[in-house]
Amino acid sequence: MLVLFGLLLAVSPRAYCCIAVPPLPAPEVVGSVDGYTHLRVHVREDLALSVLEASLPEQERLVEDALEQPIASAESDPYGLVLWPAAQVVAAALIGLLGTFGKKRPARVVELGAGTGLCSLAAVATGHQALATDYREEPLALLRQAAALNENQLSKRLPVDTALLDFTKEDVPEADVVVAADLLYLRSTSQALAAGCLAALRRGAQVLVGDTGRPGRPAFLDVLKQELRGAARQFRPVQGWSLVSPRHELISTSQAQPRLLNVGLLHLTPADLENSPHQEREMLEGRRETPDSRRIILDTAGDSAMELSSRPSAGRRPTGHRLPRLPGIRLRLALLAALAALSAWSRNQLTPTFSRTPTSRRALLALAAPLPAAAAPVAPALGDIPWDEPKRKKTPLPQLAEEFTRAFQRTQWGVNGRVEPRYFSDSFVFRDPDVTTNGIREYAKGTGTVLSGCKADAVDVQIIEPDKFAIRWRIEGTANVPFPGLKIKPYIVTSTFTVNENGLVDSETDAFSIPTWDILLSALTPGLPFLAPPEPPVASPFA
Structure with missing residues (x-):
């Protein structure tokens, strides 16, 4: 896909x-x-x-x-x-x-x-x-x-x-x-x-x-x-x-x-x-063109303006523009062919950790660089986490959101998996654009396996519904798949948490400030002019 x-x-x-x-x-x-x-x-x-x-x-x-x-x-x-x-x-x-x-x-x-x-x-x-x-x-x-x-x-x-x-x-x-x-x-x-x-x-x-x-x-x-x-x-x-x-x-x-x-x-x-x-x-230039011959000038990122034409054939509705003659089109198609080959290879590499090839921060950028003889990612050592500790007592949502965000910043569990189980319900579910994980232990294992070389900096937290709050945080560092040291361009993650009737977090849903294709291409060819700039560093107010 x-x-x-x-x-x-x-x-x-x-x-x-x-x-x-x-x-x-x-x-x-x-x-x-x-x-x-x-x-x-x-x-x-x-x-x-x-x-x-x-x-x-x-x-x-x-x-x-x-x-x-x-x-x-x-x-x-x-x-x-x-x-x-x-x-x-x-x-x-x-x-x-x-x-x-x-x-x-x-x-x-x-x-x-x-x-x-x-x-x-x-x-x-x-x-x-x-x-x-x-x-x-x-x-x-x-x-x-x-x-x-x-x-x-x-x-x-x-x-x-x-x-x-x-x-x-x-x-x-x-x-x-x-x-x-x-x-x-x-x-x-x-x-x-x-x-x-x-x-x-x-x-x-x-x-x-x-x-x-x-x-x-x-x-x-x-x-x-x-x-x-x-x-x-x-x-x-x-x-x-x-x-x-x-x-x-x-x-x-x-x-x-x-x-x-x-x-x-x-x-x-x-x-x-x-x-x-x-x-x-x-x-x-302020005028409409005739439907028989539409000429469109597009302001492009990284390429000079290109002129396209579209002439509908008799009896059929136009389905789109023909392939533009971009100066760098052959290079882009070559890169995409490489992505296709890398996708098939990385799916085999990541199967032990994820149900399908992830394209977001949970497996970040498995489609980059040459194909080394990489070993399967090593699961993090999480044995010292007190999985059976008593759950946190219910408090007003603003207090929970503040304490939760400070714990998130302190332990860095968003990238290393070292969660504090007292905040989470036993039925916790994690979702991002490509991965769904059931259970806090599986979440911790998957996160630590892939992102332990990263750093998370919480930017802010907001109450968005009576039972929801959202943390915006900046991620940067290196991923461990398909091999250690794969550099990630910094970007912003928005993590939305729902809270159950007992005051415990029972789900997390992540969204990203840039598309996943941008993250992928930034690792493969970081110099492309249409890619988003890296998110600037931030001093977290929760540190």
Whole structure:
């Protein structure tokens, strides 16, 4: 399956299509306005916009209100009044995309879950129309105040429209572009967002989604895969910045110090639909081409722009573009042929440890380098782990999440398998994109066998549901399969943990900040220009 995906990557022009997002300065705190924190955020090298967010005392009030609510409600959401990392990347990408629309009329942008509304501000600041939507009035009021602040600074009107909208229950409004940043927290919300994006695509809109590896990303992509071509369903890593202003510990434990991180950017067009009602139309310099001869210019990563044509044959629907004449296509196909051979070989090497060839962090990168006469991986020595120790007593979820994350950082069990059984239920289940393991002992054995040469640094922990919390952590080091010393490019793992009625962790589900094909190719040919940069080092606040 992985090799087939790699082949699609090599021959599909859509896989390389991207919007240029230049490196931008980190957002900065410049003061306060009416008790709110005032941030300046660059969305273009020559354009910085003002954003207002809840100050630390206001965050404290929001969290206290949320804790008093028996169930989640619109009035108890403390997350929409602060700026999150993906917003800057999506806003910068939006400006680049809007620049392709020509000057015949302003484009109509709809921002879902707008929060502080940076994307909507970017749209109107560059001469387009924006409707900022959120399911709470408070962030929309703060956005309108920020728009007035920017009007004074830019000396022009910024008419941002706002509307209350719950996209989990209501249709996405008509638009030329639909944007969403940092919304993939919950499975249900992520599925609803995906459904809304698909509906917008069917109506002819383009879609931009930004995400830093939140727990809902797999569910979001699962819905998209039902109607989109495979190459379109990939988040492209783009350089962004972490949080720069203080956060209440129950909103985020990230330190308020800017550091580089990878933000996943997903750009979808109607042509990405498997059965596009728009005949795979694309926009070139603001005009539509005729269906008989479509000429599409793609901005590619690592290659010069390539021109493609597609002429439908009489009586049959076009199924895609012909193979582009890329300068490096022969090299890529040769690499993929090597991957195919390595895949078959590595499956035999890894059978003692995993049920099938893993392609993610549990067997990381078994498809790289020459074929040495490698011995089977050696299981770690875990005999001194107190498997029968008493289970931890139930405590409030925030306390459990904090203690669990500190233990995770201290023992490094995410890479060496040296778990503390007192935190886990006897029915514990682990899942990542390629492996499912039942039982904490099997999890410990498999993890320690493959990743004992790695290091894990916890970045932050967040409560995402009444019985779930998520740890984001950075992995780097070397894997032990198919031979010791195989270098892993650093990336971010988001581990989502569910807690049972006894306060014990009974499942872990992992998601990654970059696609598994990127991890594989980074080990095999790390110099390829379209690969994501390594995740920068982080000083864990839980160390």
